[in-house]
Amino acid sequence: MPKPRHQALRLETLWNPPTDGKDFSYVLQLKNLAAEPLSGFSLCVSGPGRVDPAGRVEGATVSRRLSNFTEFQPPEGFVLGKGETWTISVHALSWQFRHWTDGATSAYVAFADGSTVSLGIEPTRSSASNVPLKRGAESFPVPAVVPVQVSIIPWPNHVAVASRRPLPAGFTLQAEDVGAKAAADSFKTLVDHLFAVEGIIRSAAEGAVTVSLTKSAGLGPEAYRLTFEEEAITLEASGQTGFLYGLVTLGQIWRGARLHPQAFQFPASGEIVDEPSMAWRGLHLDVARQFYGEAEIKKLMAVLAWNKLNRFHWHLSDDEAWRVEIDAYPALTEVGAWRGHGLTLPPLLGSSPARTGGYYTKAAIREIVAYAKEFGIEIVPEIDIPGHCYAMLQAIPELRDPQEAGSYYSVQGFPDNCINPAREKTYEVIETIFSELIELFPFKTIHIGADEVPLGAWSGSPEALLKLRSLASDEIADAHAKRLNVITNTHGADDIHGSGAAFLQAEFLKRIQNFLASKGCITGGWEEAAHGDVIDKSKSYLCSWRNVEVAAELADRGYEIVVCPGQVYYLDMALRPDWDEPGASWAGTSDAEKLYTFDPVGGWTETQKQRLRGIQACIWSEPMTDRAVFDRLVFPRLSALAETGWTKPSSKSWERFRALAGLMPLLYGLQQS
Incomplete structure (x- = not known):
C-alpha cells in the first residue's frame, strides 16, 4: 500500500476542560484525506503535555511513552479509510492543560518498516475558548507624553x-x-x-x-x-x-x-x-529541551549587554539532550545531542521524526565565551547532576549500577535518570568532563544542578544501598529499598529531605564540589544542593527557585544566593492564566508589571541581604519550539529583571519603564500582530 504524503494526513487536537461534573479529555483526530486507506501504522506525538500510560485512553493504546513523547497504537487490524477520522481520547495526563502550547507541537505517523510521515499540526484548541492565540512579543508603544526626557533601561542612579x-x-x-x-x-x-x-x-x-x-x-x-x-x-x-x-x-x-x-x-x-545595585544580573537558558544555534546565542549575548546584564547561566545538559563536545566521551554528543524516530532519544518537545538537535563544539564555545566577555558577560556552564541525566546515561551506561533492579521516575516522566553516586566510575567520568569544561570557561564557576532527584532514586541499586548503610544507617537504607517501583512524584518534584536519596546526593555533591574547589572553581547549584549542608559555603552559591522565603532561609544558613523564584522569574511561565497565552503556569503567571514590581528580597533581614549575590531570570525551553513564543515570553520581562538588578528600588517606576520598554531589542524580532 503506498504511503500518503503528509499533506494527505491531518492531525487536529482539542482540549476539553472539566465541566459540569465531566472529566477532562484531550482529543486527537487523525484525518485521512488521501485516495487510499491507511493501515499498519501508529501515531507519535510530542509536546510539553505528558500522557500517563497508566490512565484511560479511548480509541488507542499507548505502545511507548518517554516523558512527553507518546506513541499511540490503533486497535488490531485497524484501517483508516479514505475520508475517515481516527479519534483518540486521553483522560490521563501528568497535569491538566492550561495553555495552547501544552498540547502536541509535533506529530507523525510511523510504519513497521521504520519509515515515517510527518504531519502538519495546528496548535491545540480549547473547547472553552475561541480567542485568537497569542504569539510574538507584547507591544509596548512609546506614548505621546513620556515621564522622562531620555530613554534608558535600566534607569541610572x-x-x-x-x-x-x-x-x-x-x-x-x-x-x-x-x-x-x-x-x-x-x-x-x-x-x-x-x-x-x-x-x-x-x-x-x-x-x-x-x-x-x-x-x-x-x-x-x-x-x-x-x-x-x-x-x-x-x-x-x-x-x-x-x-x-x-x-x-x-x-x-x-x-x-x-x-x-x-x-x-x-x-x-x-x-x-x-553603577549597578546588584553584582549578579543574569539570565539562565536551557538549551537541552530546545537547541539554539551559535548565531542565536551570540545575538542573545548582545541583547543581554544592551540590558546591562552580566551573567549567562548556560544549561547544557538535561534528560532530553547533551549539548557540549567532550573529547574523552564522544558518545555524549553522538547519542545525546540528537533526537528522532528510531534513535536512542525519540522526538521530544516538538522534535520531528528526522534526526534533529545539535551541540556546541569546543571551538564554538570558545568563540561565544570570548564574544560575551567583550560585553562584560561571564558565562557559567551547567551540567545537571546527579539527576536529569537520562541522555547522559544513554551515552555512558556505566554510570548506572549494572545490578540495579526496578525503576523510579522523575517528575518529568524519565525513568532511572540519575547517575550513581556509589560508583567510582561516576566520579572518574564527571571529573574528566569538568576538567574539559574548566578549560573552556575561564570564569571558573561551574553549576552542577542537583535539582529534582526523585525520592526513589537508586532504591534498586545494591551498590547505592550498601553505600547508604555506611553513610546513614541500616534503618534508612532499608526504608529506601522499599521505594523501589513506587511512583512518588505524580504532582510535583519530590521533597527528598532526610531520605536515602538525599544522603546519597549529599555525599556525591560534597565530593564533586571538593574536586571543583581543587581546580580553583566556585560551585553553583540549585537550592536542592543544600541537602545535608555538606558543600563548602565559602566556595559555592545556590540558585533559589521556589520562593523568596526559602531563599531567605538558605541565606540564614550561610549560603550565597542568586534569587530566581519560579512564580516570577521563570520566563517560561505564561504572562496570564488565559488559554490563548503560550507557556506554562505550574508556578503561576507573571506579566511584565508583576515581574518589574516584584521585590526579590522582600521580608529579608539585613543579615540575610549580605548573602545576596543577585538575581536572574530563567528560560526553560519546553514551550519554545515556536520562536515567536520565545519573544513573547522573554520580552520585555528580561528588561524588567535587568532594571530590578541595576536600579535602586527607590528609583524604579513602572510608568517610566512601560513608556521605554518598546525601544529594547527582541531576540527574533517577532512582535505580536
Missing part, C-alpha cells in the same frame, strides 16, 4: 540632563586607554549586531560627534559618568565594562531621540552617573 540639542548623526569614539579602546570596539560590534543600519557609530565624514573616553580610577568596575556639553560628550569609567555600559546608555538615548523625537530629547548639558 543619577540623571541630571537639561535642554535639547540637534540629534547627532552618530558617534565617533576617541580613546587612549586600553580598556576604553576595547570598549569602543565592543560597542561597535554590539550595535552592528543589534542595529546594523542605524549608524550609531560612524565617521566624522558622515557628521558624527566625537565622544571622548577618559579613564577615571575613582569609579567602580561597572560604573560610568556621562557628561554632556554643547560641543562635547565625555564618558568616564575605570575599565572596559564601565566604558561599555556608558556607551550603551548613550546609544539608548540616541535611539530614543531618533525614533521618537516628539517624546525624547538628546541632551545638550548635564550628566549621568551610574
Whole structure:
C-alpha cells in the first residue's frame, strides 16, 4: 500500500476542560484525506503535555511513552479509510492543560518498516475558548507624553540632563586607554549586531560627534559618568565594562531621540552617573529541551549587554539532550545531542521524526565565551547532576549500577535518570568532563544542578544501598529499598529531605564540589544542593527557585544566593492564566508589571541581604519550539529583571519603564500582530 504524503494526513487536537461534573479529555483526530486507506501504522506525538500510560485512553493504546513523547497504537487490524477520522481520547495526563502550547507541537505517523510521515499540526484548541492565540512579543508603544526626557533601561542612579540639542548623526569614539579602546570596539560590534543600519557609530565624514573616553580610577568596575556639553560628550569609567555600559546608555538615548523625537530629547548639558545595585544580573537558558544555534546565542549575548546584564547561566545538559563536545566521551554528543524516530532519544518537545538537535563544539564555545566577555558577560556552564541525566546515561551506561533492579521516575516522566553516586566510575567520568569544561570557561564557576532527584532514586541499586548503610544507617537504607517501583512524584518534584536519596546526593555533591574547589572553581547549584549542608559555603552559591522565603532561609544558613523564584522569574511561565497565552503556569503567571514590581528580597533581614549575590531570570525551553513564543515570553520581562538588578528600588517606576520598554531589542524580532 503506498504511503500518503503528509499533506494527505491531518492531525487536529482539542482540549476539553472539566465541566459540569465531566472529566477532562484531550482529543486527537487523525484525518485521512488521501485516495487510499491507511493501515499498519501508529501515531507519535510530542509536546510539553505528558500522557500517563497508566490512565484511560479511548480509541488507542499507548505502545511507548518517554516523558512527553507518546506513541499511540490503533486497535488490531485497524484501517483508516479514505475520508475517515481516527479519534483518540486521553483522560490521563501528568497535569491538566492550561495553555495552547501544552498540547502536541509535533506529530507523525510511523510504519513497521521504520519509515515515517510527518504531519502538519495546528496548535491545540480549547473547547472553552475561541480567542485568537497569542504569539510574538507584547507591544509596548512609546506614548505621546513620556515621564522622562531620555530613554534608558535600566534607569541610572543619577540623571541630571537639561535642554535639547540637534540629534547627532552618530558617534565617533576617541580613546587612549586600553580598556576604553576595547570598549569602543565592543560597542561597535554590539550595535552592528543589534542595529546594523542605524549608524550609531560612524565617521566624522558622515557628521558624527566625537565622544571622548577618559579613564577615571575613582569609579567602580561597572560604573560610568556621562557628561554632556554643547560641543562635547565625555564618558568616564575605570575599565572596559564601565566604558561599555556608558556607551550603551548613550546609544539608548540616541535611539530614543531618533525614533521618537516628539517624546525624547538628546541632551545638550548635564550628566549621568551610574553603577549597578546588584553584582549578579543574569539570565539562565536551557538549551537541552530546545537547541539554539551559535548565531542565536551570540545575538542573545548582545541583547543581554544592551540590558546591562552580566551573567549567562548556560544549561547544557538535561534528560532530553547533551549539548557540549567532550573529547574523552564522544558518545555524549553522538547519542545525546540528537533526537528522532528510531534513535536512542525519540522526538521530544516538538522534535520531528528526522534526526534533529545539535551541540556546541569546543571551538564554538570558545568563540561565544570570548564574544560575551567583550560585553562584560561571564558565562557559567551547567551540567545537571546527579539527576536529569537520562541522555547522559544513554551515552555512558556505566554510570548506572549494572545490578540495579526496578525503576523510579522523575517528575518529568524519565525513568532511572540519575547517575550513581556509589560508583567510582561516576566520579572518574564527571571529573574528566569538568576538567574539559574548566578549560573552556575561564570564569571558573561551574553549576552542577542537583535539582529534582526523585525520592526513589537508586532504591534498586545494591551498590547505592550498601553505600547508604555506611553513610546513614541500616534503618534508612532499608526504608529506601522499599521505594523501589513506587511512583512518588505524580504532582510535583519530590521533597527528598532526610531520605536515602538525599544522603546519597549529599555525599556525591560534597565530593564533586571538593574536586571543583581543587581546580580553583566556585560551585553553583540549585537550592536542592543544600541537602545535608555538606558543600563548602565559602566556595559555592545556590540558585533559589521556589520562593523568596526559602531563599531567605538558605541565606540564614550561610549560603550565597542568586534569587530566581519560579512564580516570577521563570520566563517560561505564561504572562496570564488565559488559554490563548503560550507557556506554562505550574508556578503561576507573571506579566511584565508583576515581574518589574516584584521585590526579590522582600521580608529579608539585613543579615540575610549580605548573602545576596543577585538575581536572574530563567528560560526553560519546553514551550519554545515556536520562536515567536520565545519573544513573547522573554520580552520585555528580561528588561524588567535587568532594571530590578541595576536600579535602586527607590528609583524604579513602572510608568517610566512601560513608556521605554518598546525601544529594547527582541531576540527574533517577532512582535505580536
